[in-house]
Amino acid sequence: MGDVAIRPATESDIPTVLSLLRELAAYEGKLDCVRIDESLLAEYAFSQRACIEVLLGLLEGSAVSYAIFFPQFGSYRGLPWLYLEDLYVQPGARGHGVGRAMMAHLASLTLKRSWAGMAWSVLDWNQSAFAFYRGLGATTANGHVSMDLTGDALLRLAEEVA
Numbered sequence: 001m002g003d004v005a006i007r008p009a010t011e012s013d014i015p016t017v018l019s020l021l022r023e024l025a026a027y028e029g030k031l032d033c034v035r036i037d038e039s040l041l042a043e044y045a046f047s048q049r050a051c052i053e054v055l056l057g058l059l060e061g062s063a064v065s066y067a068i069f070f071p072q073f074g075s076y077r078g079l080p081w082l083y084l085e086d087l088y089v090q091p092g093a094r095g096h097g098v099g100r101a102m103m104a105h106l107a108s109l110t111l112k113r114s115w116a117g118m119a120w121s122v123l124d125w126n127q128s129a130f131a132f133y134r135g136l137g138a139t140t141a142n143g144h145v146s147m148d149l150t151g152d153a154l155l156r157l158a159e160e161v162a
Helices: 011-027 038-046 098-112 127-135 151-158
Strands: 004-008 053-059 062-074 079-089 118-120
Touching: 004 098, 011 038, 011 053, 011 062, 011 079, 038 053, 053 098, 062 098, 079 098, 098 118
Parallel strands: 079 118
Antiparallel strands: 004 053, 053 062, 062 079
16 A cells, blocks of 8 residues: 545645546546636635535655545435545556545545535446445445536527526
8 A cells, every 4th residue: 555645635736636637537538528727626626616625635645636526415315415526546546545545535524514425426337436436335326317418408408598
């Protein structure tokens, strides 16, 4: 194993976070979809308009992982959940406990904030991610399937508001 640490990212970490984010996008075959830049990350993670939090995972003092998360309200329980948007560990750092340490850190934050739990989605082809999360005790969400609305469909729907 190695020396693993998890810490909140700071504004000075923005280039590192973006580099890791682009690695994740390339791994998922979505690099051409990345539009975020330093100013957007600064705005949404570190300004008065902040709506996300970012963690860095370190192995032997080097950043090898990041997580982006935010609160998501659970109406049935009346409590927020931690929604994990991204969790990425560089391939060379996998198997050293960084991902597990990141998830443990997020679980601890969830409990300290008295939130109901944690939620995230996994790409249907990413069997190693499914195995990792199941190994932590995670289960599939009770019949929920992730959906999104973007691009032209989003524009068309929004145009219905006069």
